[in-house]
Amino acid sequence: MGLIFKWLMRIAGAMIALVVLGICLVYYLASRSLPDYDAVIEVPYLNAPVEIVRDNANVPHIFGQSDEDVFYALGFAHAQDRLWQMTMMRRTAQGRLSEVFGTATVNIDKLLRRLDLYTLATASVDAQDERTMRILRAYATGVNVRLDQVNAEALGRGAPEMFLFNSPVAPWRPADSLAIIKLMGLQLSGHLDAEVLRARMSLAVPDPDRLADILPDAPGTGVVALPEYAALFPDAPRFAQSVPHDDHPLSPFKRRMMAGASNAWAADPSRSAAGGTLLANDPHLGFTAPAIWYLARLELESGGVIGGTIPGMPVVLTGRSADLGWGLTSAGMDDQDLYIEALNPDNPEEYRTPDGFKAFETRSSIINIKDETPITITLRWTDNGPVLPGTHYNLGTITPPGHVASLAWTVLSPNDTSMSAALKLMSAGSVAEGIDAAETFVAPAQNLVLADRNEIAMKMIGAMPRRDANHQSQGRMPSPGWIAANRWQGRLPYASNPRVVAPNGGILGNTNNKVVDRPFPNHVSFTWGDTQRVQRWQRLMQARQVHTRDSFIEAQLDMVSFTARSLLPLIGAELWFTGEAAPDGTALRQRQRALTLLASWSGEMNEHMPEPLIYMAWLRSLQARMVQDDLGPLARELTHVEPLFIERAFRDVNGAAVWCDVIQSAPVETCADMARLALDDALVWISENWGPALETLRWGDAHQATHDHPVLGDVPVLRFFVNIRQSTNGGDNTLQRGLTRGGTGADPFHNVHGAAYRGVYDFADPDSSVFITSTGQSGHFLSRHYDDMAQLWRRGEYIPMSLDEDLARAAAVGVTVLRPPG
Numbered sequence: 001m002g003l004i005f006k007w008l009m010r011i012a013g014a015m016i017a018l019v020v021l022g023i024c025l026v027y028y029l030a031s032r033s034l035p036d037y038d039a040v041i042e043v044p045y046l047n048a049p050v051e052i053v054r055d056n057a058n059v060p061h062i063f064g065q066s067d068e069d070v071f072y073a074l075g076f077a078h079a080q081d082r083l084w085q086m087t088m089m090r091r092t093a094q095g096r097l098s099e100v101f102g103t104a105t106v107n108i109d110k111l112l113r114r115l116d117l118y119t120l121a122t123a124s125v126d127a128q129d130e131r132t133m134r135i136l137r138a139y140a141t142g143v144n145v146r147l148d149q150v151n152a153e154a155l156g157r158g159a160p161e162m163f164l165f166n167s168p169v170a171p172w173r174p175a176d177s178l179a180i181i182k183l184m185g186l187q188l189s190g191h192l193d194a195e196v197l198r199a200r201m202s203l204a205v206p207d208p209d210r211l212a213d214i215l216p217d218a219p220g221t222g223v224v225a226l227p228e229y230a231a232l233f234p235d236a237p238r239f240a241q242s243v244p245h246d247d248h249p250l251s252p253f254k255r256r257m258m259a260g261a262s263n264a265w266a267a268d269p270s271r272s273a274a275g276g277t278l279l280a281n282d283p284h285l286g287f288t289a290p291a292i293w294y295l296a297r298l299e300l301e302s303g304g305v306i307g308g309t310i311p312g313m314p315v316v317l318t319g320r321s322a323d324l325g326w327g328l329t330s331a332g333m334d335d336q337d338l339y340i341e342a343l344n345p346d347n348p349e350e351y352r353t354p355d356g357f358k359a360f361e362t363r364s365s366i367i368n369i370k371d372e373t374p375i376t377i378t379l380r381w382t383d384n385g386p387v388l389p390g391t392h393y394n395l396g397t398i399t400p401p402g403h404v405a406s407l408a409w410t411v412l413s414p415n416d417t418s419m420s421a422a423l424k425l426m427s428a429g430s431v432a433e434g435i436d437a438a439e440t441f442v443a444p445a446q447n448l449v450l451a452d453r454n455e456i457a458m459k460m461i462g463a464m465p466r467r468d469a470n471h472q473s474q475g476r477m478p479s480p481g482w483i484a485a486n487r488w489q490g491r492l493p494y495a496s497n498p499r500v501v502a503p504n505g506g507i508l509g510n511t512n513n514k515v516v517d518r519p520f521p522n523h524v525s526f527t528w529g530d531t532q533r534v535q536r537w538q539r540l541m542q543a544r545q546v547h548t549r550d551s552f553i554e555a556q557l558d559m560v561s562f563t564a565r566s567l568l569p570l571i572g573a574e575l576w577f578t579g580e581a582a583p584d585g586t587a588l589r590q591r592q593r594a595l596t597l598l599a600s601w602s603g604e605m606n607e608h609m610p611e612p613l614i615y616m617a618w619l620r621s622l623q624a625r626m627v628q629d630d631l632g633p634l635a636r637e638l639t640h641v642e643p644l645f646i647e648r649a650f651r652d653v654n655g656a657a658v659w660c661d662v663i664q665s666a667p668v669e670t671c672a673d674m675a676r677l678a679l680d681d682a683l684v685w686i687s688e689n690w691g692p693a694l695e696t697l698r699w700g701d702a703h704q705a706t707h708d709h710p711v712l713g714d715v716p717v718l719r720f721f722v723n724i725r726q727s728t729n730g731g732d733n734t735l736q737r738g739l740t741r742g743g744t745g746a747d748p749f750h751n752v753h754g755a756a757y758r759g760v761y762d763f764a765d766p767d768s769s770v771f772i773t774s775t776g777q778s779g780h781f782l783s784r785h786y787d788d789m790a791q792l793w794r795r796g797e798y799i800p801m802s803l804d805e806d807l808a809r810a811a812a813v814g815v816t817v818l819r820p821p822g
Contacts (some may be wrong), residue, residue, distance in 0.1 A: 001553060008745075013682050014347055019124045022114070022740065023723045025284075029632030030365075031485045032154065032155050032156030032202050033150070033157060033159050033160060033162075034156075034482075034782060034783055035080040035081065035157050035780075035782055036814075036816075037052075037054050037058075037325055037714070037813055037814025037815075037816055038451075038813075038814035038815060038816070039816055040816075040817045040819065041149070041816065041817070041818055041819070042143045042819055042820070042821045042822075043076075043149075043818050043819070043820070044145065044821065045072070045141050045145070045306045046069055046072060046471040046818055046820045047065065047068065047069050047154075047820070048064065048065040048066070048067055048069060048820070049063075049064075049065075049817060049818065049819040049820070049821075050062065050063065050064035050065075050069045050070065050072065050817070050818045051063045051815060051816070051817055051818075052073050052075040052076070052077055052815070052816040052817075052818070053805075053808050053809055053815050054812055054814050054815070054816070055522070055807075055808045055811060055813070056811040056812070056813060057295075057777065057785075057788070057789065057799045058081075058298065058776070058777040058778065058813055059295045059296065059297065059787040059799075060073075060074075060077045061297040061299070061779065061805065061807075061808040062074060062077070062296070062298050062299060063299045063805070064299070066301065067131075067134075067135065067138075067300050067301050068134055068135065068137075068138040069138070070298050070299060070300060071135045071138045071139045071298070071314045072138040072139065072141055072142040072145075072713075072818075073818055074142065074296060074298060074309070074314055075138070075139040075142025075143040075144075075145075075172070075314065076143070076144075076145060076146050077142075077287075077296070077816075078294065078311040078312065078408070079142070079146035079147065079172075080146055080157070080207070080313070080509070081148070081294065081777055081778050081779055081780070081785075082290065082294060082311035082778075083147075083150075083158040083159045083162075083779070084145070084158075084159035084161045084162065084387050084778040084779055085290065085292075085311050085312075085779050086310060086311045086312045087169055088250065088254060088310065088710070088756045089180050089204070089311075089312055089713075090172075090176045090179065090180070092108070092112065092183060092250060092252055092265075092579070093112065093117050093121070093176075093179035093180060093182065093183040093207055094112070094118045094179070094300040095108075095109040095111075095112035095113040095117050095118070095365075095367065096109065096367075096368070097250055097317065098367055098368065098369040098370065099111055099167060099369070099370055100165045100167045100474060101165070101370065101711075102359055102369055102370040102371055102372065103161070103251070103369060103372060104248065104666070105248065105250060105368045105628075105798070106367065106375070107391075108248060108250065108251050108252075108253075109367050110367065110377055110389070111253065111388075111389070111392060112252075112256075113365045113367065113377060113379060113409060114184070114377075114379055114380075114386050114387070114388060114389070115386055115407075115412065115594055116379060116381075116386060116412075117179055117182045117183065117186070117411070117412075118175070119522065120177050120182065120412055120413065120414050120416070121176075121178040121179035121181075121182055121416070122175040122178075122415070123414035123415070124175075124178050124414060124415060124416040124417070125174050125175050125178065126793065127414075127415040127416065127417050128174075128178075128417065128419060129417075129420045129522070130241045131420075131423070132419055132420040132423050133174065133427045135314055135423060136174035136177055136178075136314065137174060137247060137306060138417070139174075139177065139314035139426070140171075140172040140173055140174055140177070141174075143171075143172035143478055144171045144172050146158070146322070146349050146536050147169060147171065147172075151194045158480075159779065159780065160161070160688050160780065160781065160782070161711060161712065164621065164712075167352075171723075172566075173184060175353045176312065177312055177313050177419065178416065178419055180310065180312040180313050181313065181416070181418050181419060182411050182416070182433050182443075182736075183252055183312070184444060185411040185444035186252045186253070186411065186710075187252045187254055187259070187260065187285070187286075188253075188259055188260030188330055188444045189254075189259055189335075189336060189411070189444065190254070190256035190257075190527075190529075191256075191334050191335065191336040191475075191525075191527060192255040192258075192336045192338060192393060192407065193255055193259075194256050194478065194480070194527050195336070195337075195338045195477055195478055196338070196394060196395060196397075196398060197215070197256070197637055198215055198396055198399040198476055198477050199478055200394070200397055200637070201214060201215055201634070202631075202691075203290045203398070204630075204631055204632075204634050205630065205631070208439060208728065209628075209654045209655060209656070210581070210656075210658070212658075213645055213648050213649065213653075213654075213656045213659060214627065214631075214642070214645055215642075216512040216642065216644040216645060216648060218513070218524060218528045218531050219514075219531065219644075221281015226797075231792070232261055236246045243512075243694060245357060246258070246515050249288075249468055249708070249710040249711070249713065250324035250710050250711070253392075253393075254286070254585065254783065255639065257639060257640050257739070257742065258286060258739070258752075258753055259330070260283070260284065260330035260529075261284040261329075261330055261508070261512045261529050261530070261737065261739075261753075262281070262282065262283040262284050262327075262328060262329035262330055262445070262510075262511075262512060262574050263280070263281070263282050263284075263510070263511050263533070263537070263755070264278055264279070264280065264281040264282075264327035264328065264447065264451055264458075264509060264510055265279075265329075265448040265449070265507065265508065265509025265510070265537065265541065265552070265557065266278060266279040266280075266325075266451045266456040266457075266458075266507070266508055266509065267456065267507050267541075267552075267821030268451075268455060268502065268503075268507075269454065269457045270506045271505075271506035271507050271545070271546055271547055272547060272548070273546040273547065273548045274548065274762070274763055274764030274765065275402075276453065276762060276763040276764025276765070277325075277451040277452065277453060277454065277455070277764075278451065278547055278548075278552055278759075278760070278761070278762055278763070278764075279320075279325040279326075279327055279449060279450075279451040279456070279547070279548060279760070279761045279763075280327070280552040280553075280556055280760045280761075281327025281328065281329075281449065281604060282553065282556055282755035282757060282758040282759070283308075283318060283327075283328055283571075283756070283757055283759075284737055284739070284753060284754050284755055284756075285330070285753065285756055285757065286752060286753050287705055287706055287707045287708070287751070287752055287753065287754065287756060288554065288707060288708065288709070288710055289707040289708055289709045289713070289722060289723060289724045289775055289781075289786075289787075290707075290774045290775045290776060290777075290778065290779045290786065291707065291756040291757070291774045291775040291776075292310055292756060293308045293309070293310065293756055293757040293773045293774075294308070294309050294310065294311050294773075294777060295308060295309070295549040295771060295773060295777065296309050296316065296810070297803065298316065298426075298723070299805075300426070300427065302321075302426075302427040302429075302810045303322050303323075304321060304322060304803040305319060305320070305321045305426050306319050306320060306321075306801055306802075306803055307320060307771065307801075308757045308759065308771070308773070313419070314423075315419065315422040315423055315426065316372075316426055317422065318757065318759060319700060319759065319761075319771075319801075320766065320801070321426070321428075321429070321803075322766060322803060323429045323430070323452055323763075324428055324429055324430060324433075324436060324450065324451070324452045325430070325450070325451045325452075325761035325763065325769075326425060326432055326448060326449065326451075327448075327449040328446045328447065328448060328449070329446065329447045329449070329510045329511070329512055330446065330447075330512055330529060331445040331446050331447045331460050331461075331462060331515075331524075332445075332446075332512060332514075332515075332524075332525045332527065332528045332529050333445035333460065333462055333464060333524055334411045334465070334475050334523075334524070334525040334526065334527065335409060335410040335411075335443060335444075335445050335462065335463065335464070335465060335524055336407065336408065337365060337384075337397075337407070337408045337409075337465070337467075337475050337479070337486075337488065337738075338405055338408075338477075338478035338479075338485075338796070339382070339384045339385075339405065339406045339407070339408065339478060339479060339480070339481030339486065340398075340399060340400070340403050340404075340405055340478050340479070340480055340481060340822065341382055341384070341387070341403060341404050341405070341406050341481040341482070341816060342402065342403055342480070342481075342482055342768070343402050343404065344357045345402065348426065349362075351404070351481070351482075351483075352481075352482040352489075352576070353383060353482055353521065354433070354482060354483065354484040358382075358383070360380040360381060360382060360387070361380070361381040361382075362378055362380050363378070363379045364376055364378055364379075365377050365378075365379055380404075381406075382406045382481060383481075383487070384406045384407070384408045384481050384487060384488075385406050385407045385408045385409060385412055386406060386412070387404050387405065387776075388404075388406065388407055390405070395544070398478060405478065406481060408465070408487075408488055408492075409443075410442060410443040410445070410462065410463040410465065411442075411443040411444065413442050413443070413463070415442075416443065417440040417441070417442060417444045418441045418442045418443060419438060420440055420442075421438050421439065421440040421441035421442075421461070422441070423439040424437035424440075425438055425448075429452070430452045430455070431450045431451070431452045431455045431456070431457045431501065434448070434450045434452075435448075435459045435499070435501075436442045436455065438459065438461040439461075439494045441461040441462055441507075442460050442462060442463045443463060444462065445460065445461065445462030445463075445464070446461050446462060447459075447460050447461075448460070448461045449508070449510065451763060452763070453763050454504070455501070456501075456502065456506075456508060456509060457499070457500060457501040457502065457508075457779065458498075458500045458508050458515075459497065459498075459499045459500075460497040460498045460499070460515070460524070461497065462497070463491045463498060464491065464492040464496065464524065464758075465490075465491065466489045466490045466491060466492045466521070467488065467489070467490060467520070467521040467659060468485040468486070468487075468489060468521065469502055469520065469521050469791060470485040471485055471486050471520075471521065472485065472527070473487055473529050474520045474521070474523075475526075476526055476527075488591075492522070496522060497524075498515050498516045498524065501606075505701050507541050507547075509537060509541070511529075511530045511533040511534045511537055511735070512529030512530040512533075513528055513529070513530045513531065513534035514528040515528075515532075522579050530733075531643070531644060531731055532561075532563045532643055532733035532814075533562070533734065533735055533737065535566075536561075536562040536564040536734070536735055537735060539562075539622055540554075540555045540558060540735075541555070547818050549654075549760055549762040549768060549769075549770070550763075552760045552762050553770070553796075553798070555735060556735065556736065556755070556760065557729075557735075557736050558626055558734065558735040558736055559603050559604055559605045559606060559665050559729040559731075559734050559735075559736050560602065560603050560605070560729050560734065561605050561612075561615075561731055561733055561734050562603070562733065563643045563732075563733040564601075564603040564605075564612075564615050565602075565603040566647070567619070567643060567647065568598060568601075568603075568615065568644075570646075570647065570650040570651070571618075571619075571622065571646065571650055571671070571675045572595060572598065572599075572675065572689050573672070574649075574672040574675075575591075575672070575675060575676060575679070576595060576599055577595070577596075577599070578662045584690075585775055587680055587683070589685065589696060590678070590683050590687075590692065590694070591680060592616075593695075594614050594679060594683055595679075595692055597610060597611050597614060597695070598611055598614060598615060599789075601615075603732040605699065605703075605729055605730050605734050605736075605738075606699065606729055607698065607699050607700025607727045607728055607729045608699070608700065608701065609696055609698070609699055610695060610696070610697035610698065611699075611700070611759065612699035612703070612731060613686065613690070613697050613698075613699045613702050613703075613720055613749070614682065614683075614686065614694065614697070616681075616699075616702075616731065616740070616749055617681050617682035617685055617686055618675075618678060619641045619646065620641060620682070621678040621681040621682040621685070621750065622641075622646065622674065622675060622679075623638065623641050623645070623646065623680075624661045624665065624678075625674055625677060625678050625681070626645075626646075626649060626660060626674060626692060627659065629663050629664050630659065630663065632768070635742075636744065636810070639742035639743045640732060640739075640740070640742040641732070642650060643733065645659075650671050651705060652671075656756075657670075657671055660673070660674040690702070692733065696745060699729075700727030700728060700729070701727065702747075702749040702750075703728055703729075703730075703731070703740070703749050703750070703751050704725050704726060704727055704728065704739065704750055704751060705724075705725065705726045705727075705728045705750075705751040705752075705754070705774070705794070706723070706725060706750050706751065706752050707724035707725070707726070707774060707775055707790070708723045708724075709722035709723060709781075721781050722781045722789050724775055724790050726790060726791075726794045727794075728751050728754075728794060729756070730751070736754075736755070736796075737754045737755060738751035738753075738754045738767070739751070739752060739753035740752070754774075755774070756773055756774040756775075757771070757772070757773050757774075758771065758772050758793075758798065759771035759772075759801065759803070760798070766803070767800070767801075767802040767803060767807075768800075768802050769800075769801040770794060770798035770799065770800060770801050771798060771799065771801040772789055772793050772797065772799055773789055773790060774789070774790065774793045775787055775793075776788045776789045776790065777789075802818050
């Protein structure tokens with residue numbers, strides 16, 4: 001017996017030793033790719049030595065003797081810290097994810113191939129100006145030198161993910177950087193999804209007043225009546241079965257609510273306490289670990305530039321120089337149109353045009369799939385754009401038999417000069433120069449907010465399609481592609497893009513709200529990204545005669561919901577402080593407790609308070625009850641509460657209160673009845689998921705920010721190392737935006753989309769400017785810089801955004817010197 005025990009102990013000890021050895025080996029291999037930030041490296045193709053000084057937050061400050069050398073070093077730094085991110089974005093744009101991830105990403109690859117983004121990016125290389133090409137080549141060389149260093153010195157394949165998903169990494173090319181701009185355009189786009197949804201709603205809700213309720217326009221001058229979709233396409237299926245949206249973490253195809261959003265505002269010296277201009281910007285994108293943003297400072301021949309970059313692109317997209325600051329918000333421009341193309345009944349390889357039938361442009365494309373047989377797809381293009389499959393955003397549900405859908409989109413330009421425009425902007429020294437620099441920007445359309453030392457401005461940038469005044473759907477729904485009046489007729493001149501310079505009030509800004517009210521076809525858009533945050537922003541800006549850097553920070557972090565303040569008095573009007581006394585444990589008593597809490601609530605979406613969770617659950621249940629019987633399965637497409645819909649119904653605008661009546665029941669329900677039933681639903685849901693003690697609820701427990709690794713985030717054990725979860729303030733409609741997941745699945749209130757970058761630039765004292773990202777600079781989960789900014793970001797703190805070289809060197813975590821051989 002003793003001998004058996006000894007051997008069991010020896011075996012157990014050996015197994016433990018093997019496990020420990022295995023962990024040590026994994027750590028060693030993974031840690032090999034951690035960059036050495038304090039090194040002198042001889043590299044080829046460099047004209048003169050370059051220093052990469054990394055400050056105490058690991059933000060690289062790059063000093064060189066020429067712009068080409070500085071961008072070379074930026075490429076090297078990007079590849080040091082974010083190689084996996086860069087290669088994944090490139091693979092996504094190329095439609096080559098399945099070579100690494102197998103069948104799980106085949107549908108993503110098919111769609112990317114059909115859009116042909118990478119081919120168009122390659123064609124756009126020839127459209128760049130000479131300076132841009134020098135910078136793109138220098139940047140690509142810097143990336144490739146880092147790849148060569150990884151291979152020559154066995155530096156853990158450059159990123160720990162490379163061990164799990166082993167696949168060759170091709171050299172970086174200028175076209176790769178242009179492809180990432182187009183990929184960002186894809187992630188920021190929402191009009192395609194909106195067009196399909198409007199068409200489907202038009203088929204299910206033929207009454208135009210009711211369609212205006214459920215898909216309301218931003219307040220302002222009304223839109224002229226449009227034809228019903230059924231009138232355009234009588235054979236379109238009215239209740240076709242929909243296909244669930246592919247929410248794969250690597251998919252760049254976002255639902256309309258998850259498309260890009262942002263805040264940006266500026267004050268001129270007359271509204272600044274210190275007498276200098278101010279600018280704040282916080283672009284909103286889906287959260288990931290690491291964040292998509294990477295902070296950097298570049299010392300160029302025109303002067304220093306500092307701000308937020310996206311690895312893979314040699315450009316500061318939002319930031320400042322010593323004299324000019326710039327920020328971006330998604331413009332909401334309608335730069336996508338869907339067309340329904342009629343096939344030739346006698347030859348399905350042809351489609352109808354204004355001049356008769358014409359053959360599709362076709363090309364075969366082979367998709368290689370890991371551990372599977374490659375597949376070949378046929379890409380088809382019409383005069384309007386690429387043909388898309390019926391499964392994409394449920395296009396099949398609105399496409400009649402014998403037809404296919406195609407897409408016109410400004411991102412699909414083979415002569416895209418957006419990169420050249422962005423690089424020119426970095427060298428601009430004034431508002432006027434900044435506006436001029438952005439003239440050649442094509443896509444994605446943005447509102448460019450500018451502030452120099454004396455003046456502020458906002459200019460919408462990007463190519464605006466020229467449409468015929470007789471366009472049948474005005475671009476709001478898919479239209480017949482064979483009718484000439486529906487087709488795009490080129491691009492409107494840059495001067496027609498909305499512009500505000502030196503406003504009389506001294507303050508301007510944008511929260512993705514409606515910026516212009518012009519008749520079609522010069523309308524810019526019918527669909528805007530915000531009707532709520534802008535209300536709170538206006539109040540905060542006008543509450544002070546003058547502003548400071550800190551007041552702009554307070555506005556960025558403001559968590560008061562205008563939506564809650566405006567809707568709760570409406571939906572609870574007949575419920576506040578009513579009803580008989582009820583004993584504890586009854587539904588009536590629970591409802592009274594919830595209403596008591598909400599009655600004294602300020603609308604502050606504070607992570608430590610219970611009221612935001614009660615409010616959000618109530619509105620979610622209320623909208624679901626109001627639309628389910630009218631829309632049936634289509635109700636699932638409304639993943640988030642539409643405040644204007646709720647308001648229209650409870651104010652009975654044009655008879656909108658009819659949404660509160662359940663069609664399938666005999667009684668006529670009022671909106672007050674619906675509000676009471678929805679509150680009871682919400683309280684049952686809260687009790688099942690968070691417990692019945694309402695006073696102890698915390699909004700932050702439900703509203704966790706999910707900075708998840710797109711690939712390793714669901715892997716057991718590893719997810720605890722690579723995912724960053726945080727309790728957060730804010731909500732769907734607060735300036736400190738924390739857009740919830742929505743829908744009917746698990747964790748509907750997780751914070752999945754918001755400001756992964758925040759910056760406030762003060763030109764009274766430029767070096768007092770501040771910025772932050774939501775995770776950290778490194779993409780390596782073993783690095784202390786993987787998540788060192790995460791808690792600062794959660795608490796609403798920032799780091800210095802200074803061009804002071806001495807300050808950068810004072811607490812540097814390392815200085816990398818790149819020098820030519822010899």
